[in-house]
Amino acid sequence: MPRLTSIGRGSVKARMTLLYGGLFTVVTSAVLIVVQQLQLRILTQRVGDIPFPDGSTLSVADGRADLQQTLTSSQRIITLIAIGAVAILAFTVCWWLTGRILRPLHRITDTARRLSLSNLHERIALNGPQDELKELADTFDAMLDRLADAIASQRRFVANASHELRTPLAIQRTAIEVGLADPSPAKLARIRSELLRNTQRSERLIEGLLALAQGERGPDERTPVDLTAAVEQVLEDHRPIAERAGVTITAATHQSTVAGDEVMLTRLIANLVHNAIRHNYPGGHVLIELSPHAMLVVCNTGPQVPEDRIGELFEPFRRLHPDRTGSADGAGLGLSIVAAIARAHGGGVRTTANPDGGLSVTVALPALTAVPPLPASPR
Structure with a gap:
């Protein structure tokens, strides 16, 4: 049932099995049929060359025809049995071999399904010869490395932006709370200067963030x-x-x-x-x-x-x-x-x-x- 289900889904494994198994069966069947026809032609020629003894022409001719028909029927049965056996073996071997070839793809798929922001450290780390599948797995791992670096950079950006925006606000709140507790003309002037400086810093920061966003866009x-x-x-x-x-x-x-x-x-x-x-x-x-x-x-x-x-x-x-x-x-x-x-x-x-x-x-x-x-x- 799983095999029928995968064939119904049109999986790569099922398509490769049908393609290569079918091609192998067709080629092998064609070779067997050609060999059978050649053997029948040779057999007909050899049976036709058998000499007739004197006085027994009719009986020998009938025996030769029966022998030829029996051999032809036997060869056809054997050929059909061979074609059936070859088809079964071809599709079975192709199904098993395709499964082994595509096993790294299943590993890549399973890794991709498990990935989330919490386990981006996982890698396929496929071992084996440096073939196309190994190259695909290494490319996928390299993509995960870049993705992990981008997410880490984004997290640092958010943390640093929060820090940069929070610092001037904290300074302004402290200046207001402390400076206005016992206001005096000198203290008010100092608070005004401090608030203005931090406001300008916040404006530069916001302007820089807007410029960065515009540059990225x-x-x-x-x-x-x-x-x-x-x-x-x-x-x-x-x-x-x-x-x-x-x-x-x-x-x-x-x-x-x-x-x-x-x-x-x-x-x-x-x-x-x-x-x-x-x-x-x-x-x-x-x-x-x-x-x-x-x-x-x-x-x-x-x-x-x-x-x-x-x-x-x-x-x-x-x-x-x-x-x-x-x-x-x-x-x-x-x-x-x-x-x-x-x-x-x-x-x-x-x-x-x-x-x-x-x-x-x-x-x-x-x-x-x-x-x-x-x-x-x-x-």
Whole structure:
């Protein structure tokens, strides 16, 4: 009954059994029938060549015909029995062999059915030769690894976002409860300043979360964007910040145009330049290069960055020193927004640590048009 049920469901095992068992039976039956016909032809020819003794022509002819008919009937019966036996053996062997071949698929299916958010650590870990089924199981395990990492990152994001949003609210509540218990003009001014600072921090955090969400979603409409003009605008806006921090900015840009959202791409450039200035030291420098093929490179001096921790910088709320600082200057979303905007525009981000400290961040975007490079203009 289980076999009939699986055949009725149209399972792969049943279809493979019917296909290969049927083909084997048909081929074997055809060979047996051809062999039988050849044997009958040879038998008819040999019986016809038997000499007749004198005076017994009729009786010998009748005996020869009876012998030929008996042998023909026997061969047909034997052939039919052989075909039936071959069919039974073929379907039985194909059913067993197909079951063994598809056993890893059942293991993959069972693992997939058991998986949930609470046991994503389970893996198929299929052993055996490196064949297609082993490759499928390894691919499934790799997908589970990526899924587990994504869920872990999402949980960290929720926890960190809750922490970042709760901290300024707690500070504001404490300032109100303590400051207003015995108000005085000086205390009220201090409370006002503290509340304003934490409100601004919350606004920056919410703005960063909205920018990250928009970057993940991608632009609603793509239009030609002049990256050169965007870089120049960002540099003009950040030069006063760099001067106050004692950081020198040098730029070499070439004309480059991409298809995308101008506001999002400007935000990408601004985040890179702002991070390069903020994570620097007095007397340091920032180098910005834009190639005609829409490749933007931002290189800055600064503290040493371990190579094995570069990937953490692109996770939301992750900072190098330390993971969460509660700094009012930022929430650790800058590079996360950069990566999201680059992916949404069909590009990518590559980051390397400089030998003398600092980072080199390269953003590669698909260029809309490429023109001969103009002479570099240092700024």
